[in-house]
Amino acid sequence: xxxxAREPEWRQWPQAAGDWREVYLPLAAVKxxxxxxxxxxxxxxxxxxxxxxxxxxxxxxxxxxFLAAMIRAGRVPxxxxxxxxxxxxxxxxxxxxxxxRALALEVLPKxxxxxxxxxxxxxxxxxxxxxxxxxxxxHPGGFGGLFLQSGSFFQxxxxxxxxxxRRYLRIVRFTGRVLRxxxxxxIPATLTCGIDEENLANNRDMxxxxxxxxxxxxxxxxxxxxxxxxxxxALDPHLTSLLQQVFx
Numbered sequence: 001x002x003x004x005a006r007e008p009e010w011r012q013w014p015q016a017a018g019d020w021r022e023v024y025l026p027l028a029a030v031k032x033x034x035x036x037x038x039x040x041x042x043x044x045x046x047x048x049x050x051x052x053x054x055x056x057x058x059x060x061x062x063x064x065x066f067l068a069a070m071i072r073a074g075r076v077p078x079x080x081x082x083x084x085x086x087x088x089x090x091x092x093x094x095x096x097x098x099x100x101r102a103l104a105l106e107v108l109p110k111x112x113x114x115x116x117x118x119x120x121x122x123x124x125x126x127x128x129x130x131x132x133x134x135x136x137x138x139h140p141g142g143f144g145g146l147f148l149q150s151g152s153f154f155q156x157x158x159x160x161x162x163x164x165x166r167r168y169l170r171i172v173r174f175t176g177r178v179l180r181x182x183x184x185x186x187i188p189a190t191l192t193c194g195i196d197e198e199n200l201a202n203n204r205d206m207x208x209x210x211x212x213x214x215x216x217x218x219x220x221x222x223x224x225x226x227x228x229x230x231x232x233x234a235l236d237p238h239l240t241s242l243l244q245q246v247f248x
């Protein structure tokens with residue numbers, strides 16, 4: 001583990017039983033396709049967690065184990081977990097209007113058709129967090145809550161070192177629009193960011209902005225940096241609390 005990131009206790013807890021399935025999702029808006037992995041608890045559920053970078057959240061973030069442990073412990077209600085692979089990550093997750101349409105108007109309705117239910121909490125890190133907020137701003141109503149870890153909310157005054165990224169200006173324009181807005185489609189949002197990473201300042205700004213715009217916002221500065229050890233360690237209590245709030 002990275003220095004400063006703690007070993008989560010829940011990794012040793014018993015887990016709720018459940019089953020996995022794979023679902024093919026054509027994404028007409030981005031002229032692409034993905035295969036999502038969906039975990040459903042054995043007792044059934046009518047709530048959903050959707051994760052960007054799903055394979056990485058499974059392999060490196062232990063998100064399925066976290067949810068199964070929290071459900072078994074009675075700390076969060078039963079919910080489905082939908083792991084979305086990133087596809088063309090740098091294009092799709094960089095404030096792409098086309099991907100926002102695909103997520104909000106194609107992926108989420110398909111999940112609902114398959115018995116996923118509502119509300120939906122979106123989980124993402126880095127560009128995956130940015131893409132969730134972007135989709136929620138463009139297509140309000142799809143999400144009931146957002147869990148955003150180390151979001152890539154680039155601003156020129158903080159993030160000129162990222163200017164070589166080919167979609168840097170698109171991200172800067174989106175972030176600027178959010179920061180200048182006087183209101184927004186408010187839903188509960190929790191942001192976490194490592195105290196040792198470059199994204200800390202822009203995440204502080206975004207959390208303050210969302211709070212001013214009426215989002216019930218929690219911002220947690222956590223040990224560690226821009227890495228999976230830190231993101232995994234922050235799941236409890238921060239994602240636990242958000243799920244309790246949204247799913248209650």
